[in-house]
Amino acid sequence: MSMLTAIIVLGVLALVFGLILGFAAVRFKVESDPIVDQIDAILPQTQCGQCGYPGCRPYAEAIANGDAINKCPPGGEATIKQLAELMGVEPQPLDAAHGTEDVKKVAVIREDECIGCTKCIQACPVDAILGAAKQMHTVIAHECTGCDLCVEPCPVDCIDMVPVPVRPENWQWNLEQIPVTVVESAK
Amino acid sequence: MNAYKELTLQGLWTNNPALVQLLGLCPLLAVTSTVTNALGLGLATLLVLVGSNVTVSLVRDWVPKEIRIPVFVMVIATFVTVMQLLMNAYVYGLYQSLGIFIPLIVTNCAIIGRAEAYASKNPWQKSAFDGLMMGLGFTLVLVLLGAIREIIGNGTLFDGADLLLGAWASELRIELVQFDYPLLLAILPPGAFIVMGFIIAGKNWFDQRQAERAKTPEKQVTRARVTAQ
Amino acid sequence: MTFKIAASPHAHQRRTTTQVMRWVYLAVIPGILVHSYFFGLGIFLQLLLALLTAWICEAAVMRVRGRSVASAWQDHTAIVTAVLLAISIPSLAPWWIIVIGTAFAILVVKHVYGGVGQNLFNPAMAGYVLLLVSFPVQMTSWPIPQQLAQLQLSLADTWQLISSGYSQAGYSLEQLRSGIDGVTMATPLDSLRTDLSHQLTTAEALQKPIFGSFAGVGWGYLNLAFLLGGLVLIYQRIISWHIPAGVLLGLTVPATLLWLFNPDQSISPWLHLMSGATMLGAFFIATDPVTAATSNKGRFIFGLIIGALVMVIRTWGGYPDAVAFAVLLANMAVPVIDKYSQPLAYGHGGRT
Amino acid sequence: MSAINISAIEAGQLWSFHGGIHPPERKQLSNQTPIQTLPLSKTFVVPVKQHSGNSGEILVAVGDDVRAGQPLTQPGLQRGLPVHAPTSGTVLAIDEQPIAHPSGLTDLTITLAADGQDAWYPTTPCPDYQQLSRAELLERIQAAGIAGLGGAGFPSAQKLALQRPLEYLIINGVECEPYITADDRLMREHAAEIISGTEILMQVSGCNKALIAIEENKPEAIAIFTQLLSERAATASRIALRQVPVKYPSGGEKQLIEILTGRQVPSRGLPIDVGLLMHNVGTAFAIHQAIVLGIPLIQRVVTVTGEQVDKPGNYWVRLGTPVADLLAYAGFHETTGKAAQRVIMGGPMMGFALANLQVPVVKITNCLLLPSTTELAPAQQEMNCIRCGACADVCPAQLLPQQLQWLAKAKDYDGLEQQNLFDCIECGACAYVCPSEIPLVHYYRKAKAEIRNIAREKAKAEIARERFEARQERLEREKQERLERHRQAAEARKAAQAEAVAAGADNPQDAVQAAIARAKARKAAQAAAAAKANDSAEGESS
Amino acid sequence: MIGKSMRHNGMVLALFAIVATLLIVATAQFTEEPIKRQQEQELLQVLNQLIPPELHDNDLYQSCSLVDHAELGPGSHRIYRASLNQQATALAVEVTAPNGYSGAIELLVAFTVAGEVSGVRTLRHQETPGLGDKIEIRKDDWITSFNGLTVQGADDNRWAVTRDGGMFDQFTGATITPRAVVQAVKRANLLFQQQQQQWFAAPNNCAGVSS
Structure with missing residues (x-):
């Protein structure tokens, strides 16, 4: 008898909870998944394609679908750490196959060598190069993401990637790096 | 066959439920004062894990997404209760020394974790194998922990094995060291935490050393062109 | 001539960690002297063993971690750990007791967490608890005050006892612990607790010779000596008053209430204060900056928790003295205390 | 705003702030002698930017002759603060030179070769400034290039331009940092001008009450101000003197506000948020000079002190004078032995070490400190934090410096912001008391710089993202447009054909079909020929 | 939509619950x-x-009775008679x-009709491991030191630990645990001497009362 009770009670309970869950599943459905946007916000937006995807957004979508988080050299360790936190996985070292973390750089066109072919303009993912056919081109330095996609297409190799100069405003307080002037004794 | 090799590696080492996922720590730490207890709980967990994985895998197509967790819990709870009754009936001594920790297998996150993460997405053969390997991985850590604690804290190995394996097993008992004053801490719960910490540290150290030794595989990645050429 | 580039501030108050630590272990000297007066010379041998072990362990760890051994010895934190542990254990305990305890304190409790300043738990007390839990027999075998003992021990005797377990004349520690009446003696707190659980009233229990006239022979003066050392530390601003005050208040207030309520079955607040490791704990152990709370408010709360825990464990717990457990438990609460006692920073609504 | 405590403030009540330290003051070293005037150097290096904010636009070119007080830059589009020629001479160069900055980096400077005449550019004195409008006064203060001379170098006119109800103007003469006596000597010798400057400031800011705060360790200055204020009844009713107890950093803006008014400036807020405005005594003096005499800011008082100089004291130094010249005049003798010499610009608590003596004196240079290693021992080896909490006890911002230190080491920037890192005023009290000699402030500066950089990068990434997406959109649009054009062209062609066919011309479609048929026939012929050749070859081999 | 989802989920869950319960019930019976x-x-055992x-040829387990005595501790206590x-x-x-x-500490104490202790075992305790747990036969044979002894009246001073001048060793470091055991056995023995007749005559009434 007690066994029958147990079966009935548990069966009814399960039925009730199943009904509740079935109701909740439809009623409280969450629609879109903003995870891609969150990932995209962490990526450095250099649009360099080193991850193997055409731009940061496609890579963000790939991560959301389970791709590795360590394919972004411009973001480096900091980005991996943030992504790991967001995705709830262990941070991994940067996958060297995609490149290594480097200092921030900016593209500079040696203007007297530029032949005005506009190839770099087409290559720039953020429209940071100004110019027109047969006219000299120049890089808008503060819009340049340092992706170096413009370097390869240039037929005359007149684009250099130079490190972003350190100014007193963005200096990092590394006292060890200060060159100390040696003053000869005045006497 | 490669998939099975991968499962073995995952369960025993890279994704070991006790060392890496740190699941089921409560029973793990509480019952491992001797190898016998550890082995007992480990085997019980292993059986439940295999059983629940197979069952979950078999029913996965009929279980709607919304109620899969309650169903998994029910499957596991059933297995544990059956296990508990059987142990009570046929290995009474062990049942007494494992006591409360058998019902606690229900809440061992390793089991529902595998059900959710693996068995609910894979065919039953693979799920069974995954359960076996995860269970083995768990058991091995339990036994290792139990052995260390038993040796340090009691100077013996397989003390009380007869409770688990029958009278013949009392032969298994090994008196390794005769301590005048054994380090009691080792068989008390804090000792479990400390020894467990060292085991995990050891594993991480080993992995790190392996990783350092391993050459980074040369891999060619084609860079995507973001823009038209 | 070259110029030195340094970060501001360029001025420094000249009080280093080393000096702070030196003050701490200098301030326990009165306690050590009183200890040796009542419990014999064993304490000096224990100190020696503890210091040796601590130094060797520090050096070994530093070598393994590839750091400078000298820098680890320099800050004197290991000395403090060793000294505190050595004066906490029974002074005639076998040599391996203090060696295991100190090694555990230095290796596991301190260096596994990352060394000076990183440890979660007070190393000396964690070592003490390891010993107490693992070797309850040795750790509860306090020698009886010399004034009550039948036999007096020479330094050589003491050394023999600690190293082999028997005095030169062949007496075991257990025999030596017998008092004038031939009965082995426990510490005052232990004795009182036993008697209380034995349905004696407090007044009856206090009749035993171990209590003498002043909070237990030896123990009362020992506590006074630590109190003195502690006051020196406060005066020297090595420690702030918040933690000791918290501990003593947290202990006294509930103890007094209980005592007023049930004088026959409880330990008087006076005895609470003047026995066991109360003063040592309040002024030297709980005040370990690494494992205590940070802000003054937090420190006071931290102290209160320790005091209350000591009282609770002494009254209802399984161990007669409770400072070590109380300190470790409070250590665990530190992050929470810190979180909720964080002072309101300037400009965040304290004053407008 | 708390009007409740006005009466308490009026009654002269002083409050206190949390923490603080009492380092050895050592002010006697330099405050015994009157301010001397430094002889003119041969060359002057004038950095274009000497304040916090944007630099102005350069008005001169290489080779131009300039006179003392002549503006070298103008505010321009970026609303920068002008700098002026410190003396008459020729512009030698406009280029990047090392500047007085902790980084030792270079910045744009104008180098002048002095002609020794010290001829002045015409000035416009205005003794009856009361007639001037607020806007005119602000304009003149701006044109005189006045930036806060207390240390931060914030353009004074910008600070004054904020229009909010004000209860008090506070003139900061506390000068709490050890060694520095520039303000002390200035107050002793130019009290009247400072009071005059204070009155101008009150007029500009529309505030009718002022408090002059002087630390108790400057009795001479206090005496002079007491006397001057008592002599002028009209002034005394509006300007009150407050003696502030000696404690570092009571001269910090926020700390002084708490001492004088018991109020706290909200985090990331300004004094004006609590109805207060603060200026340094040096600024008050400079404003007096600029308005009443029409002299722009081209010189300031600099304390040169420390045991390594023979003639410690205060000097009137033209801005742009190389530090080396000043030190040579003050009798700097180098240390002997191996210990490296420190040349500190600013005080021992907040100053920074110079890497190069050719850097110029600028608007914010209040002190050059040349300590021997015995008086300010170089920092020892950093040890581990023992969480002793001494730093938290002295922190005037009531932060938890050790917590910040752990977080900074762990690069936990969110945690740092939660612990209010940006409320740190970098006063150095925590590092001063730290028994483990941890350069705490340095960790905070690094972390702050890093956080700012991250924010900058983030903003930049956001822009890059927008540009990328805009570009993608544009490309997509262009593609659509191209397709559309092709379609239209094809349609047009079709229509034209149809028209042509209708008109009786050959259908080009037929021509295509014919061409294809021809090609097919040719291919089939070739294939047949090849098969034949194959057959014959096989026959031969078998 | 909602109705279908609810029906489906409810049915499936209920089905699983019934099957699971059935399985458990079957095992329990078995x-x-x-x-x-x-x-x-x-x-x-x-x-x-x-x-x-x-000493006996009867079924000890069946020959069980429940008694209530303050000396044995609170609540009912079982006695097992051998004949x-x-x-x-x-x-x-x-x-x-x-x-x-x-x-x-829960003990099981056996006496012969002569009134002497024939054996003591610890059933349940929470004494300090390594110290008080020597009252377990598995750890130490101290518990056998009661064998063959008899209490000679309530003021029998030998029934105490040596520390209190009695004949039972306290094991090193711990006095409270052995003292408690000695006193309990003493009380039980005295009670047995006094209640022997009634206890042997009491009916078998343990069945159905779970321990």
Whole structure:
């Protein structure tokens, strides 16, 4: 008898909870998944394609679908750490196959060598190069993401990637790096 | 066959439920004062894990997404209760020394974790194998922990094995060291935490050393062109 | 001539960690002297063993971690750990007791967490608890005050006892612990607790010779000596008053209430204060900056928790003295205390 | 705003702030002698930017002759603060030179070769400034290039331009940092001008009450101000003197506000948020000079002190004078032995070490400190934090410096912001008391710089993202447009054909079909020929 | 939409619940007998250690009665009577020693009809491991030192630990635990001497009362 009770009670309970869950599943459905946007916000937006995807957004979508988080050299360790936190996985070292973390750089066109072919303009993912056919081109330095996609297409190799100069405003307080002037004794 | 090799590696080492996922720590730490207890709980967990994985895998197509967790819990709870009754009936001594920790297998996150993460997405053969390997991985850590604690804290190995394996097993008992004053801490719960910490540290150290030794595989990645050429 | 580039501030108050630590272990000297007066010379041998072990362990760890051994010895934190542990254990305990305890304190409790300043738990007390839990027999075998003992021990005797377990004349520690009446003696707190659980009233229990006239022979003066050392530390601003005050208040207030309520079955607040490791704990152990709370408010709360825990464990717990457990438990609460006692920073609504 | 405590403030009540330290003051070293005037150097290096904010636009070119007080830059589009020629001479160069900055980096400077005449550019004195409008006064203060001379170098006119109800103007003469006596000597010798400057400031800011705060360790200055204020009844009713107890950093803006008014400036807020405005005594003096005499800011008082100089004291130094010249005049003798010499610009608590003596004196240079290693021992080896909490006890911002230190080491920037890192005023009290000699402030500066950089990068990434997406959109649009054009062209062609066919011309479609048929026939012929050749070859081999 | 989802989920969950419960119920039925036997055997094993087989030919487990005495500790306590050829020979009684170091200690004490202790075993305790737990036969044979002894009246001073001038060793470092056990056994023995007749005559009434 007690066994029958147990079966009935548990069966009814399960039925009730199943009904509740079935109701909740439809009623409280969450629609879109903003995870891609969150990932995209962490990526450095250099649009360099080193991850193997055409731009940061496609890579963000790939991560959301389970791709590795360590394919972004411009973001480096900091980005991996943030992504790991967001995705709830262990941070991994940067996958060297995609490149290594480097200092921030900016593209500079040696203007007297530029032949005005506009190839770099087409290559720039953020429209940071100004110019027109047969006219000299120049890089808008503060819009340049340092992706170096413009370097390869240039037929005359007149684009250099130079490190972003350190100014007193963005200096990092590394006292060890200060060159100390040696003053000869005045006497 | 490669998939099975991968499962073995995952369960025993890279994704070991006790060392890496740190699941089921409560029973793990509480019952491992001797190898016998550890082995007992480990085997019980292993059986439940295999059983629940197979069952979950078999029913996965009929279980709607919304109620899969309650169903998994029910499957596991059933297995544990059956296990508990059987142990009570046929290995009474062990049942007494494992006591409360058998019902606690229900809440061992390793089991529902595998059900959710693996068995609910894979065919039953693979799920069974995954359960076996995860269970083995768990058991091995339990036994290792139990052995260390038993040796340090009691100077013996397989003390009380007869409770688990029958009278013949009392032969298994090994008196390794005769301590005048054994380090009691080792068989008390804090000792479990400390020894467990060292085991995990050891594993991480080993992995790190392996990783350092391993050459980074040369891999060619084609860079995507973001823009038209 | 070259110029030195340094970060501001360029001025420094000249009080280093080393000096702070030196003050701490200098301030326990009165306690050590009183200890040796009542419990014999064993304490000096224990100190020696503890210091040796601590130094060797520090050096070994530093070598393994590839750091400078000298820098680890320099800050004197290991000395403090060793000294505190050595004066906490029974002074005639076998040599391996203090060696295991100190090694555990230095290796596991301190260096596994990352060394000076990183440890979660007070190393000396964690070592003490390891010993107490693992070797309850040795750790509860306090020698009886010399004034009550039948036999007096020479330094050589003491050394023999600690190293082999028997005095030169062949007496075991257990025999030596017998008092004038031939009965082995426990510490005052232990004795009182036993008697209380034995349905004696407090007044009856206090009749035993171990209590003498002043909070237990030896123990009362020992506590006074630590109190003195502690006051020196406060005066020297090595420690702030918040933690000791918290501990003593947290202990006294509930103890007094209980005592007023049930004088026959409880330990008087006076005895609470003047026995066991109360003063040592309040002024030297709980005040370990690494494992205590940070802000003054937090420190006071931290102290209160320790005091209350000591009282609770002494009254209802399984161990007669409770400072070590109380300190470790409070250590665990530190992050929470810190979180909720964080002072309101300037400009965040304290004053407008 | 708390009007409740006005009466308490009026009654002269002083409050206190949390923490603080009492380092050895050592002010006697330099405050015994009157301010001397430094002889003119041969060359002057004038950095274009000497304040916090944007630099102005350069008005001169290489080779131009300039006179003392002549503006070298103008505010321009970026609303920068002008700098002026410190003396008459020729512009030698406009280029990047090392500047007085902790980084030792270079910045744009104008180098002048002095002609020794010290001829002045015409000035416009205005003794009856009361007639001037607020806007005119602000304009003149701006044109005189006045930036806060207390240390931060914030353009004074910008600070004054904020229009909010004000209860008090506070003139900061506390000068709490050890060694520095520039303000002390200035107050002793130019009290009247400072009071005059204070009155101008009150007029500009529309505030009718002022408090002059002087630390108790400057009795001479206090005496002079007491006397001057008592002599002028009209002034005394509006300007009150407050003696502030000696404690570092009571001269910090926020700390002084708490001492004088018991109020706290909200985090990331300004004094004006609590109805207060603060200026340094040096600024008050400079404003007096600029308005009443029409002299722009081209010189300031600099304390040169420390045991390594023979003639410690205060000097009137033209801005742009190389530090080396000043030190040579003050009798700097180098240390002997191996210990490296420190040349500190600013005080021992907040100053920074110079890497190069050719850097110029600028608007914010209040002190050059040349300590021997015995008086300010170089920092020892950093040890581990023992969480002793001494730093938290002295922190005037009531932060938890050790917590910040752990977080900074762990690069936990969110945690740092939660612990209010940006409320740190970098006063150095925590590092001063730290028994483990941890350069705490340095960790905070690094972390702050890093956080700012991250924010900058983030903003930049956001822009890059927008540009990328805009570009993608544009490309997509262009593609659509191209397709559309092709379609239209094809349609047009079709229509034209149809028209042509209708008109009786050959259908080009037929021509295509014919061409294809021809090609097919040719291919089939070739294939047949090849098969034949194959057959014959096989026959031969078998 | 909602209706379908609810119906489907409810049915599936209920089905699983019923199957699971059925499985458990079946196992419970199947194991009921063996479990009972196991528990019996466990107790019998202890009883047989205390009362040697040559002293009894009855079913000790069945010959059980419940008694209430303050001396044995709070609540009912079981007694198991042994008899040889219908002749009462020995008796085992559950005793609670309330004043152990960490709470009560449950003992099983057996006496011969002559009134002497034939054996003591610890059933349950929470004494300090390594210190108080020497009252377990598995750890130490101290507990056998009671064998063959008898209490000579309530003021028998020998029934105390040596520390209190008695004849039982306290094991090193711990006095409270052995003292509690000695006192409990003493009380039980005195009670047995006084209650012997009634206890042997009491009816078998343990059945159905779970321990």
